[in-house]
Amino acid sequence: MRDIAKEVYNKMKVGAAAWIRPVSAKGDTIQSFQSAHDAARALEDEGLINIMKVQRDEDGLIEAIRIQKLN
Template sequence: MRDIANEVYEKMRVGSSAWIRPVAAKGDTVDSFQAVHEQVKQMAEEGLITISTIKRQEDGLIDAIRIQRLA
């Protein structure tokens, strides 16, 4: 599984924000994307990012997370 959260984080500048979403062309699915939420929470606990928004589908699965880079 790709480390989507880390890929997005490394491309960001300090203070900027970005959406993290599954990319079908890279083999991501909404089901596999659920693990990214745990990665993002860990990064937030470490003080690297803040979580701005979490978008969910009608069935409750997360399909997008907006983060802001702090460090």
């Protein structure tokens, strides 16, 4: 399984903000995307990003995460 949060982080510049979303062309689903939130929290715990917003669908599943790169 690919680490979507780390992929987005690596493409960002310091201070930039971005949305992390599942990409169906790469095989992501809403269900498989739930692990991206855990990966984003790990990056936040390391002080690399700030999770600004978590967007959920009507079932409570995470469908997008807004992050800001700190380092």
